[in-house]
Structures are given as C-alpha cells and as structure tokens.
Amino acid sequence: MIHLAGAPAFGPTLLWAVGTPANGAKGGAVPDPGLREALLRRLDAPPWPMSWPMPGTTERVVVRAGPTGDPFRLRALLAGGPGEPVLLVAPRRWGPRRLVPAPVVEGSPVGLLLATRASHLPPAPALSDSVAHRPEAAPPEAPWVVAAMAKDVFLRPTDGWADTLNRAGCPTLDLRADRARRSDLAAALGKGPGVVLYAGHGRNRGWGGYQGLRLPHLAAAEPEETGPEGAAPRPAGLVIAFACDTLKRSRSRTPFGIGLVEAGCARAYLGAVGSLRTSDAEALAEVVIPLLAHRSHATVASLLQGIEGAVGATGAARRAWRSFRLIGDPLTPLTPPTSTG
Secondary structure, eight states: OOEETTEEOSOSEEEEEEOOOGGGOSSOOOOOHHHHHHHHHHHSSSOOOSSSSOTTSEEEEEEOOOSSSSTTOHHHHHTTSOOOOEEEEEOTTSOHHHHOSSSEETTEEEEEEEOSSGGGSOOHHHHOOOTTTOOSOOOTTOOEEEEEOSSHHHHHHHTTHHHHHHHTTOOEEEOOTTTOOHHHHHHHHTBOOSEEEEESOEETTEESSTTOBOHHHHHTOOHHHHSSTTOOOBOEEEEEEESSSTTOOOSSSOOHHHHHHHTTSEEEEEEESSOOOHHHHHHHHHHHHHHHHHTOOOBHHHHHHHHHHHSOSSSHHHHHHTTEEEEEOTTOBOOOOSOOO
16 A cells, blocks of 8 residues: 555555557557656655556556446456455546446445546645645544535435534534525535535536536635635545436536546545436435444545445445446545534
C-alpha cells in the first residue's frame, strides 16, 4: 500500500484499464506514461520510479476483453482474494456502467478514476494527504450534509436522516431544498463535509433539486462562504446521490459525479449510472443511513462492503444498488465531525 504522511491513500491494488493492442501487437497495451507519472505524483512525492511493481502495492494492466458485463474480467481476477479496495484507472471514453459489473466485485470495493490524460486527474487534495499538496484540512467540526429536492416524494423519506445521524453522534446539517438555497448548499459543500447525502431527481449534468445544481454553481461559491477569509474551498469526502443518471455516460458531457471528483469538489462520489425507481432508491437509502449512523465503517470501502452485505440478494434495495458505481478514492475516511460548529 502507498502511504502518504502516515495515512493510506489507496488500497493495495491499482489497475490500469486499456484497450486491446492495436495491429495485433503482442504483450498488451500500456497506460499513458504521462498519465501514470502524474497520478503517482499525486499519490506520493516524489513519484515512484517508472517501473512496476511499486513498493507495497499491487499494480497491473487489465486489457479489455470485449463488450461484456465484466469487460476486464475483474470477477476472475479478484475471486478468492482478501477483499481489499481496488482503484481502476480507465480512459474517459468508457462509461462507469461498462467498466465494472458492480460497485463491489468478489468482495472488493472498486473505485473508478476516469482519465485519458493528466489534465483529467483530480487536483492533489482530492487524491492524497500529502502535506506538500493539500490545503488546510477540513476542521473536525465540519458537519455532514443532508440535501433533497423540494418535492414531497423526496422530503418525506428524508425527514429523519439528519436527526438519525445527529442522534448517533454524527453532527449533520439539514439543507434540504424546502429550507435552504442552492448557494447555501454550495457553501456547505465547499467546507469539506465528510459525507453529503442527496435525494431527488438527477441527470447526467447534475442534480434536479435547488433549481438545478451544476458544477459551475460550486465553482462560483465565494471564498468567504466556504471557509476562513481567503481560504479555498475544501473537497467533500463522500457524496452519495440517491438519484438517476448522475454517472450516466454522455458523448458530449462529463457526468456530474465524475466532474465533481475531477474538479476536486469531492474525494469520492457514489451514484447511479442509469435510471432508478424512486421507491428502489428510497429502499437503498434505508440501508445506507443506518450503516452511517452505526459508525462502524472507517472508510468508503468499508461502507460499500457493508451495503453489499445488507442489501440482500433480491428486492428493491438490491435493484438500486446494482446501478451504483464509485468514482474516486475508495479509502476516503468517514470520520464523523465533532460538532455542528
């Protein structure tokens, strides 16, 4: 495992997804050297030499086998393994739905990083804990955030989310759209909350609530709204969207969840690659909220394993869960804040 400033960055398996070799070349394709070096610069400073394997981690290339439900044969690769987190780096032309068959494969939580070139990588703060590259860490009192679209079908199921988390010792702000503006939510996201939960309509370009939340709205948040005077916005930890399509591939637009991680607004984003029944999304949320409140999952990877074990083999929650994928760092910490400030 790669360690940064005494804390783990990613799990012990780093996979590079590549296409089949061109012109019948043997030995398989290789990831772009510039992209790999740029990623390693964000994982450690100075970067490890351009040779594999890196000390303490497993790194390998996986070649696309074809348009199947498991194109990189991850089930076979991870079968019988210890269930450690995996980071799969893949070109942006492939959507999250087609890259991996599920958010947890053979017990291993899989985080996706969609990047064709170095400019697609998130800024260093969203990918590492390196003191040299990271702005001031989010204060421990930064509360978690509950967000929801201002429609009864989303407000009623989310009524108790903030109360449940607060009673469990996870200070949480209720910023649902019936009581908060889009600018309020953008400001709260810029303070680096460890967890952000959203319920509502979603599209490839953003959330339907708050008269439409898009990446430019987050980029436009004033520095004084997001932290101390002159401070840059801090990345949120894990953002979970119980909404349709926020990771759906589009030829003309980067999916909203991928854009959040790429822009450094969040270290990890858990969302759907297609449409969801509202009732299925609600059933999945009824699994996730108690898991967060129980405070037994120290990382996003552990939470994903908990969800996988709790949704069961069938039913509404399992139907929704099959559509979810994780973008970003699977070892993002889930340490609850200490107060609401």
